[in-house]
Amino acid sequence: MPKNRILISAALVAAASLALVGCATDGAGGTSGLTGGGSTGGQSTGDKGTITLGYLPSWTDGLSTAYLLQDQLGKLGYDVKMKTLTEAGPLYAGLAQGDVDLYPSAWPELTHAEYMTKYADSIEDLGAYYDNAKLTIAVPEYSDIDSIEDLAGKGADFGGKIVGIEPGAGLTKQTVKMLSAYGLDGEYSLLTSSTAAMLTELKAATEKQEDIVVTLWRPFWANDAFPVKDLEDPKGAMGEAEGLHFLGTKGFAKEFPEAAALIEKIRLDDEQYGSLEDLVVNQYGEGKEADAVDAWLEQNGDRLGWVVD
Numbered sequence: 001m002p003k004n005r006i007l008i009s010a011a012l013v014a015a016a017s018l019a020l021v022g023c024a025t026d027g028a029g030g031t032s033g034l035t036g037g038g039s040t041g042g043q044s045t046g047d048k049g050t051i052t053l054g055y056l057p058s059w060t061d062g063l064s065t066a067y068l069l070q071d072q073l074g075k076l077g078y079d080v081k082m083k084t085l086t087e088a089g090p091l092y093a094g095l096a097q098g099d100v101d102l103y104p105s106a107w108p109e110l111t112h113a114e115y116m117t118k119y120a121d122s123i124e125d126l127g128a129y130y131d132n133a134k135l136t137i138a139v140p141e142y143s144d145i146d147s148i149e150d151l152a153g154k155g156a157d158f159g160g161k162i163v164g165i166e167p168g169a170g171l172t173k174q175t176v177k178m179l180s181a182y183g184l185d186g187e188y189s190l191l192t193s194s195t196a197a198m199l200t201e202l203k204a205a206t207e208k209q210e211d212i213v214v215t216l217w218r219p220f221w222a223n224d225a226f227p228v229k230d231l232e233d234p235k236g237a238m239g240e241a242e243g244l245h246f247l248g249t250k251g252f253a254k255e256f257p258e259a260a261a262l263i264e265k266i267r268l269d270d271e272q273y274g275s276l277e278d279l280v281v282n283q284y285g286e287g288k289e290a291d292a293v294d295a296w297l298e299q300n301g302d303r304l305g306w307v308v309d
Contacts, residue, residue, distance in 0.1 A: 048077040051256060054091050054100035057084050058166075058195045061219055061244060062105035064273075064280045065129065067289040069104050069246075071297070073259050075308040087168050088112055096122035098249050101256070102263075107133060109242035111170035122250045127264045128243035130219065130273055135171050135238045136230040137162070137178065138216045138223075140206050147232040148182055155187035157211050163201050164215040167192040175215050178237035188213075202226055219244075219270070221277050265306035272300055 051073055055066040070080045083100060085091045092112070094100040096119035108116045108125065111133075116123070139145055145154065162179075164172050172192055179185040198214055199222060205212035206226050216222060216230070246263045253260035268276070276296045284292035301307045 048258065049256060050079040050081060051259060052081045052083055052099070052101045053104060054083045054085060054094055054102070055104055056086060056088060056091065058086060059105070060221060060277055060281045061130075061133075061273075062103075063289070064277045065104040065244075065246075067280060067293050068276065068296075069102070069263070071290065071293045072262060072308050076258055076262060078256065078259060087166070088115060088170065089168065092116075092119050092123070095119070095247060095249050101249050101252060102126075102259075103247040105129075106245045106247045107170065107242060108245050108247065110239045111135060111174065111242065124248040124250055124252050126246040126248050126252065126260055127266070128245045129266045129268050130244040132218070132241045132270070133244050134218045134230075134241050135174050136216045136218060137175070137233070137238060138214050138228040138230050140209075140212065141227040141229050142209060143211060143229075145231065146229075147234060148178065148184075148237070149234060150231070151184055151188065151213065152182065153187075155184075158188070158213050159211075160187065161189050161191045162213045162215065163198050164190050164192045165195045165198050171215050171217060174238055178233075181235050181237035190215075202228070219273050219277065221274075221281050224274070224278075225282075262306060262308065267306075272304075275299065 053066055053069060053073075055062040057063045066082065070082065073080050083094075085094075088106075091100065091103055092106075092115040095103050106112055137148055145151065151158070162175065164175055166172065169192075172190065175190055176185075179188060179190065202212060202214050202222070203226065204210075206228070214228070216228065218230075222228070246266070248256075248260070248263075276293075279292040279296050280289050284295070297307060301309070
């Protein structure tokens with residue numbers, strides 16, 4: 001991910017406000033319903049039908065690709081409606097029930113595997129746009145710890161806690177498994193709240209050069225915004241790398257063939273994805289996502305074979 005100028009304070013404020021959207025609390029991982037939100041940015045003609053796009057704004061991979069798809073599908077002639085949620089469980093349920101047509105950045109291979117098992121017969125996999133997503137445990141770069149194994153016996157240094165995100169998140173569930181796998185569950189407790197709260201604690205700790213352990217993931221802008229490093233995971237307890245997929249409700253490709261054909265072509269490498277997320281989350285921010293996508297397409301469009309002008 002390129003080392004662009006990161007507006008951390010503004011991003012934290014945006015993350016905090018985004019975390020309040022919807023009726024529940026989750027990033028990677030519910031009890032909530034769908035909430036309306038967003039607009040089509042004046043680009044959709046709607047002559048090819050309406051596509052309802054559901055996403056989790058606190059997970060900025062989905063936030064970034066949601067607005068990218070809104071732009072591209074709108075230019076194809078679809079009317080794109082945005083629905084925001086804060087947990088993955090209700091989003092998968094909405095997708096399976098047809099309340100949502102498209103989920104723009106799912107983690108179905110590992111992190112959301114339980115939802116795919118539950119709803120597989122009602123969901124279409126439209127393809128992966130990124131293939132190296134990871135769940136991680138991270139500490140500041142100045143820490144002398146390099147592996148999850150090194151956390152053993154150091155609980156007092158970190159206040160006996162790992163700072164996590166939403167309690168229903170897939171990342172949270174995986175971290176609980178990791179604590180057990182490494183025998184750390186008696187020494188550390190997993191503190192859950194929200195993605196925004198975790199980032200606030202991370203910011204405060206690194207500014208003071210204090211010790212902290214947090215749950216993170218890649219791709220995520222915070223890995224470049226803060227001086228952090230992933231801890232090695234010799235037991236593979238946080239899971240292997242996986243792909244980020246576009247998922248549709250059953251029958252999506254048949255009902256929206258041009259949309260499905262476009263989505264299938266979308267592939268982003270680290271640099272392309274990193275610049276998209278940085279523009280959407282940090283440089284433009286909440287309320288200006290469409291402008292961020294326009295800027296990203298201007299910078300990257302000539303190198304991508306699937307862009308709709």
